[in-house]
Amino acid sequence: MSTLNPYQPPTTRLREALSAEVGGDCWRDGKELVVRPGCTLPGRCIKCNEPATEPMQHARFYWHHPALYLVALVNLLIYLVIALFVRRRTPVTLGLCERHRARQRMSIVASVAGSLAGLGLVAFGITREAPGASVAGVVLLLASVACGIVGSRVLVVTRIGENYTRFKGCSAEFLATLPAFYRTR
Numbered sequence: 323m324s325t326l327n328p329y330q331p332p333t334t335r336l337r338e339a340l341s342a343e344v345g346g347d348c349w350r351d352g353k354e355l356v357v358r359p360g361c362t363l364p365g366r367c368i369k370c371n372e373p374a375t376e377p378m379q380h381a382r383f384y385w386h387h388p389a390l391y392l393v394a395l396v397n398l399l400i401y402l403v404i405a406l407f408v409r410r411r412t413p414v415t416l417g418l419c420e421r422h423r424a425r426q427r428m429s430i431v432a433s434v435a436g437s438l439a440g441l442g443l444v445a446f447g448i449t450r451e452a453p454g455a456s457v458a459g460v461v462l463l464l465a466s467v468a469c470g471i472v473g474s475r476v477l478v479v480t481r482i483g484e485n486y487t488r489f490k491g492c493s494a495e496f497l498a499t500l501p502a503f504y505r506t507r
């Protein structure tokens with residue numbers, strides 16, 4: 323007689339059920355935040371654990387396998403098209419306090435101002451036939467865009483899996499208030 327039980331749930335499902343049982347849809351795992359897609363984080367600032375300003379932010383995060391960046395080295399356009407189709411998406415509602423929200427807004431304003439100044443320098447360089455100014459303008463433009471992206475994003479995706487998404491960027495104080503993630507190995 324076979325001892326196989328056809329009604330036994332797959333072990334991965336069982337582990338997920340156990341993990342969900344631990345509580346809610348967000349957990350801490352070391353320095354990382356683990357969530358289910360669509361989760362609403364507790365109403366505290368993810369950067370300092372102070373009460374979050376209402377309304378909380380609805381953010382969307384995207385991720386694809388890092389190996390895909392190799393395609394970008396060969397052809398940027400093909401990379402962009404593939405990335406658009408294979409990227410995974412996770413919506414998360416997150417909280418920031420007034421101080422950290424202001425910091426996020428400032429980096430966006432500074433980025434836009436820097437980009438406009440860069441474009442102005444490029445135009446100045448072209449009309450006055452001063453290539454040095456144009457090169458400086460392009461550098462300022464790229465630096466402003468990069469600083470804007472880094473300064474305005476409050477969470478960084480480390481991986482979007484089938485069921486869970488992992489982020490870096492939460493403060494230790496905020497993470498300490500979340501239940502520990504039940505490790506699925």
Ligand SMILES: [Zn+2]
Binds near residue numbers: 367368421422
């Ligand atoms: Zn804060």
